[in-house]
Amino acid sequence: MLVLQEFAPQTLLISLAIGLLAGFVKGAIGFALPMIMISGLGSIMAPDLALAALILPTVVMNAAQALRQGVGPALESARHHWIYLALVLGFIGLSAQLVRHLSAQTLFLMIGVPVTLFAVSQLLGWRLSFPPERRRPVEVTVGAIAGFCGGISGVWGPPTVAYLTALDTPKQEAVRVQGVIYGAGAVMLLLAHMRSGIFNTETAPLSALLLLPAGVGMALGFRAQDRMDQTRFRTATLVVLVVAGLNLVRRGVMG
Incomplete structure (x- = not known):
């Protein structure tokens, strides 16, 4: 509990609010929970601690997302995208x-x-697209990039979203596929950072604490997602990416 004991009450409240927002956006558009958490938490704590904090919410919320339509559809999504997932x-x-x-x-x-x-x-209107015969090399390249970014930062959503967008994946299927890919990746992230020392007995309580607000936010986000058509869903996805990305750039430039 050492990390939690060192936080001021206002820091904990802000952390809980960030978890709630991240869960809501995750439920609404299918991704961005780790991006929002590392962007927001990284503004009030060390980057490695922010990374540790997002690990358990990422594992649990992605499992809930992947299994929302049941085990069968989740397994079918995993089978269809197994190469990307393995990479x-x-x-x-x-x-x-x-x-x-x-x-x-x-x-x-x-x-x-x-x-x-x-x-x-x-x-601005650019669309990533490729012919069917080029799918395999694109899948391999994007999967490797996504995994590399994910291990370092806990964020592997943007390359995955770009890949699924290029395939014109329908909203419900895109959300389910993302849940499967991110969920499996989140388990790997947990294991990898247990080994790296980022996730340990001192940082785990903070990550566990953020499960509740993230879960509440995600439940609310699911309700919003069900009301969105494909166009609004896509636009909301991209706006969230811009906001999160710019905040990370700000942190990188200003320190």
């Missing part, structure tokens, strides 16, 4: 060991710059 898991395990060797500014910029560029370009 994400492998690269998360490898790159997680680099966290201790990167500065906070480098970490924030590595995440924030590509997130912002992708989201802005999409909002």
Whole structure:
């Protein structure tokens, strides 16, 4: 409980509010929980502690998202995207060991710059697309990039969203696929950072504390998602990416 005991009450309240917001956005658009958490928590605590804090909410909320339509559809999504999933898991395990060797500014910029560029370009009308015969090399490349970013930062959503967008994946399926991919990756992230020392007996209580607000937020977000059509869903997704990405860039530049 050492980490929690060191926090001022207002820091804990802000952390809980960030967890609630991250859960709501996750429920509404299917991703961005770790991005919002590392962006928000990283503004009030050390980056490695923010990374540890998001791990348990990421594992549990992604499991809930993946299984929302049942076990069968979740397994089918995993089968259809198994190569992408395997690459994400492998690269998360490898790159997680680099966290201790990167500065906070480098970490924030590595995440924030590509997130912002992708989201802005999409909002301006650019569409990532590729012919069916090129799907496999694109899947391999994007999966490796997503896993590498995920192990370092706990964030592997943007490359995955770009990949699913390029495939014109329908809203409900896209959300379920993301839950499967992020959920499996989150378990790997947990194991990798138990090994790296980021997630330990001192940081685990903070991560566990954030499960409740994230869960409440996600339940509310599911209700919002059910009311959105495909166009509003996509726009909301990209706006969240821009906001989170710019905040990470700010942290990377200003320290």
